[in-house]
Amino acid sequence: MESNKECSIAERWIKDQWAYKWKWEFELDGLFSVRSARKIIESSLLTTGNIVTRWCKNVPIKVNILMWRLMWDRLPTRMNLADKDIDIPSVLCPICNYEFDSSDHVFFKCDTAVQL
Incomplete structure (x- = not known):
């Protein structure tokens, strides 16, 4: 994820702290977003199908998770x-x-x- 793959450790230690230059490879602009991370997780780990994950805000989150797990067995x-x-x-x-x-x-x- 480091944008400069040839950098040394000394180059990342600046003013008594670590300074990294990260590049998020899953977006064209290189910036991290929760939305892009969720897309990656859903596409690689979750069962695919025509059902979109929707959370009902009127019930506790643990009920939403239980229903999601029940739906996907x-x-x-x-x-x-x-x-x-x-x-x-x-x-x-x-x-x-x-x-x-x-x-x-x-x-x-x-x-x-x-x-x-």
């Missing part, structure tokens, strides 16, 4: 943990011990959880 259910090769004793729902523990089951199909 990113909750740490036993099925998702098993898919990541995490050693767990069983993939059955710990509440009813009858069906596979998935986001769909926990939030919509497990009789005990739905009653709560």
Whole structure:
């Protein structure tokens, strides 16, 4: 990210402090912005699709994050943990011990959880 790749450490130590010349390579003007960083994260890490991430400001942020993780099936259910090769004793729902523990089951199909 240093704009001058050939600089020495001594060149960056100016008046008893570090002075870097950074260049943000993801924008044409070379300036960093949160918007450009978010675009990079969304394009490389997040699941792509036609759904735009929208946050509802009327609910707490943790509810927004929970709903986003539920929508993309990113909750740490036993099925998702098993898919990541995490050693767990069983993939059955710990509440009813009858069906596979998935986001769909926990939030919509497990009789005990739905009653709560």
